[in-house]
Amino acid sequence: ETGVTQTPRHLVMGMTNKKSLKCEQHLGHNAMYWYKQSAKKPLELMFVYNFKEQTENNSVPSRFSPECPNSSHLFLHLHTLQPEDSALYLCASSQAGAENTGELFFGEGSRLTVL
Amino acid sequence: SQQGEEDPQALSIQEGENATMNCSYKTSINNLQWYRQNSGRGLVHLILIRSNEREKHSGRLRVTLDTSKKSSSLLITASRAADTASYFCATDSPSGGSYIPTFGRGTSLIVHP
Numbered sequence: 035e036t037g038v039t040q041t042p043r044h045l046v047m048g049m050t051n052k053k054s055l056k057c058e059q060h061l062g063h064n065a066m067y068w069y070k071q072s073a074k075k076p077l078e079l080m081f082v083y084n085f086k087e088q089t090e091n092n093s094v095p096s097r098f099s100p101e102c103p104n105s106s107h108l109f110l111h112l113h114t115l116q117p118e119d120s121a122l123y124l125c126a127s128s129q130a131g132a133e134n135t136g137e138l139f140f141g142e143g144s145r146l147t148v149l
Numbered sequence: 150s151q152q153g154e155e156d157p158q159a160l161s162i163q164e165g166e167n168a169t170m171n172c173s174y175k176t177s178i179n180n181l182q183w184y185r186q187n188s189g190r191g192l193v194h195l196i197l198i199r200s201n202e203r204e205k206h207s208g209r210l211r212v213t214l215d216t217s218k219k220s221s222s223l224l225i226t227a228s229r230a231a232d233t234a235s236y237f238c239a240t241d242s243p244s245g246g247s248y249i250p251t252f253g254r255g256t257s258l259i260v261h262p
Contacts, residue, residue: 136179140193141191143191
């Protein structure tokens, strides 16, 4: 139990569907992240939110839409996805700031399959 | 932003042997972290070493950092089957006053009982 909970753990969707991934952290952290993990590729940083403000968007296609309503919750809204978007999506949190080390606490991931 | 590159990509050893994984990076860092990931699960933080440190220990883990060579190594001593996992190094990239860990492809370690 890392204090970061992701739901659902598994999701299968068609290319025309709209779905959302949810992440909740109980650690009192002020930064939350979405990473994408595909087979044989490095972990890809998608989005970063510091104090609910998006500070990083690594050229992610608009079919992925993040939402951070407060510092404890993070969503990834999915629509019109492609089969190559199938991957493990990992949420993480940290206590951001110049005095902090950047240690990340990860959830267990949401395994997404796009048919 | 830079990312660390782990080497080897895959490592297969017998229980009781030591496992050594290496990480190389390109630009200066604030700190370097090692994470572990069991298959299909999230990553778990193992150890952090700061740029002004050369060696750090945590249980059966030993991490070294050579900033002149821009490399780090993770040594797992007396390995166990339960150590089977993927291991990632993460180097930090400054962003908005914080540092964001950036990961490589990882080393897949298999420890045979």
